[in-house]
Amino acid sequence: MHRKTILQARDDLKNKKYSACELLEAIYNRIDSVEEKVRSYIHLSKELALEQAKEADARLASGDDAPLLGIPIALKDLICTKGSRTTCGSKILDNFVSPYDATVVKKLKEAGAVIIGKTNMDEFAMGSTTESSAYYPTANPWDLSRTPGGSSGGSAAAVAANECIAALGSDTGGSIRQPASFCGVTGLKPTYGRVSRFGLVAFASSFDQIGPVTKTVADAAYLSGIICGNDPMDSTSANVSVPDFMAGLEKNVKGLKVGLPKEYFSSGVDPEVLENVQNSIKALEKLGIEPVEIELPHTQYAVATYYILACAEASANLSRFDGVKYGFRSESSGDLNKMYTNTRQEGFGDEVKRRIILGAFALSSGYYDAYYIKGQKVRTLIKKDFDQAFEKCDFIAGPNSPVPAFKLNEKLNDPLQMYLSDIFTLSVNLAGLPGMSIPCGFTSQNLPVGLQLIGRPFDEETILNIGNQFQKETDFHKKFPNL
């Protein structure tokens, strides 16, 4: 039962093959049997979930047809849930219980979803391995000695290990797509502004976006249809109509053009990753899609640009954690300033401190123009690269990550190497575009490889359409790890 997709479970619940309570029980049993190895979750909300499942069963019995009625969903632990903890993977928010639900949570609940728990993540979503979590690292279900990627590593691992039917993550520089690619699941980062950020704890506000982590592209389209849309509570949410993503899945893709950026197929990419990605491009060609070579000449500057801008935004956003209004406060006594500085020293982990300090530097007097403004200007050039590329193609494809899942502890003491591994995903956040990672093969060590599809702004429809057609011809997404 735990292996079901959203669409399968929805049919089964409607046809009374099992109840929402039975499905929830199956998921919690699965969690009990594998969680010790994988550690996808920071905390579970069993009692609340059971109440929601019982309500779903009552509604199902009365013929209610809400789109997620009785479907168990996991949330990355930086999405605020009323009545249960939201820790952001940080000691500083360890005891934080949000007084309100995030807009996406409100939408999920209205759709009848059962929220089963909150998944592990790099502290404040800063990291690519889920190792910077203040709690514990999550393991990759395909190889427990490796990381699931990050920062939404818990969500991706939970989906891969069938510890939930689907999950939500958030993506600032690749944090949905990279763990999806490492764990062999589907992960979509919608266009910036597509999903409300209200109730998403901010890391870098001009990049952050919530999105689905699922077992199939069809599920990602289905979940997107529920969480996307303008929200008066988020002034950066776009007032753009949301198409019927499910209807878009079956469109004819023949004649569409896929842009292949020559910078994404360079020597820096692991040969096995490259081989799998090239094979999947051939599979796209079989669907009648025409490949065209494109250039994204500023790709090599993306990592530097991203880290200046995202850290600058983070240093401003995380100033709110000061031990006054919520969260942890240091016990060590002193004046107000000492309380602030000790609280932040004891409450934040190394990676968060590193990024706040880097951001403080980029924004500091004397360096602001040379770093922060310079970064914003290069961001313009990176965005322009994509605008020009999309004149020649309908969507872009390439490797999601240059390498398969890293070993645990491999990148802990080399932050720059970790940052560089995000090169193909963070350009997409710099330009605000939709991007999706889908499983496209395995290495000789049986590690999943992800294919990234990038769309025009607000054109999730095309990449979901392509991804769905790809999954009809391939079975990489149907494989599960042995746990």
Next chain:
Amino acid sequence: MTEKKFDIDNLAKLARINLSDSEKSKLEGHLGQILEYVELLSQIDTSDVKPTSHVLPLRNVCREDKVTPKDDTVNYLELAPQKDKGHYEVPQIIS
């Protein structure tokens, strides 16, 4: 490493984070390495390029100025590590 551009003590002060000596030396190393890498950006001529702070054309969003009866003071105050008589409590500010 290129010439050190940053004063870690000043940055810690700006960021309101107390750092131990070992944290400082580790951070100095990492920061130096990252900033050296970031120097890459100086290769690009951006004199005629406009900065992008946001990818969407942002407009001010205004809502109707309506009084809402919701008062969540108690719930919000409940979250504070220290509070007293309906207020947040903090250590002495002026000594």
